[in-house]
Amino acid sequence: MFAPSPIPQTEPPRDCPRCPRLVALREELRAEYPDWWNAPVNAFGDPDAWLAIVGLAPGKHGANRTGRPFTGDYSGDLLFDTLGKYGLATGVYEGSPADDLALTGAIIINAVKCLPPQNKPTPEEIRTCRPFLEGQAAVLPNVRTFVALGQIAHQSAVKALGGKLPKCRFGHLAEHRMPDGRILIDSYHCSRYNQNTGRLTPEMFEAVFARALELREP
Template sequence: MFAPSPIPDTEPPRDCPRCPRLVAFRDALRVEYPDWWNAPVNAFGDPDAWLAIVGLAPGKHGANRTGRPFTGDHAGVLLFETLAKFGLAEGEYAARPDDTLKLKGAIIINAVKCLPPENKPTPEEIRTCRPFLEGQIAALPAPRVFVALGQIAHQSAVKVLGGKLPKAKFGHLAEHRMPGGEVLIDSYHCSRYNQNTGRLTAPMFEAVFARALEVRGET
């Protein structure tokens, strides 16, 4: 069972052909792991979200396997625990798409929809996938605050929201006011590597979402 999209008309097709390298990687994984999702990963969350969380791309053993963002890998544990702490998630996260987890007021959208080798999409792949991010953000009725998880997500979010990258520099807890009035807050990615090295701690990550709630109250 895989999670349906809250904004289904904006998703790429299961066999999206746009990025040849990602298509080849996806096809190889379908042979090696035929029971995995192995396809572009849908957005997940509340279609009426005021908070949009922009991730990087599916993880191999996480979303690429389960079909739901941040589900089944180490990064998802911290993300969903944090969202629950701030009232942005309810139900039980059991690391599978048929658990009872639901997001409230928040939605997760990846900058790149397909798994890239070594979790590193090329600049061309990021650009090629950006129209999906743009379409999904446009489909949301009233997103007011954005959280970018990592620099690639930051760059894609700034471009989609009409900002200028030389002025909007990435940094943990950095805030950027976009031309349309939206506020983008940066966070180091909640990857296993960042957590294990101490680059991102739970209090640091929680501070991002605490600030997002503050910004919502200010706008």
């Protein structure tokens, strides 16, 4: 079972041909793991969301396997636990699209839709995939706040929202006002590495979403 997109008109085709290196990896994994998703990963969450979370790209054993962002890997445990704590998720996260997890008021969109080798997309791949991020941001009229998970997501989100990188330096809990008035908040990525090294603690991560809620208040 894989998660359908809440904004299907913005998604790339399942066999998106835009990035040759990512296509090659996709085909290799389809042969090796035919039961996996192995395709561009759809957005997940509430189409009427006020908050959009911008991730980096699918993880090999996470979203690339399950077909739902942050589902099935270490980073999803912290992300969905935090979203639940702040009233942005309901149900129980069990690491599978077959669970009853649902996002309310929040949606997850990625800077890069397909799995990159070693989880490192090239600048060209990020740029090539940006139109999908731009399209998804454009069809979410209620989203006034974005949270970028990591520096690559930050850079792509700033460009997708019409901002200028020299004026928007990445930093945990940094806030950036975009030309149209929407706000981008930065967070260190909730990766296993960042959690295990202490670069990102649960308290630091929670502070990002607490701030997003503060900004929502009139």
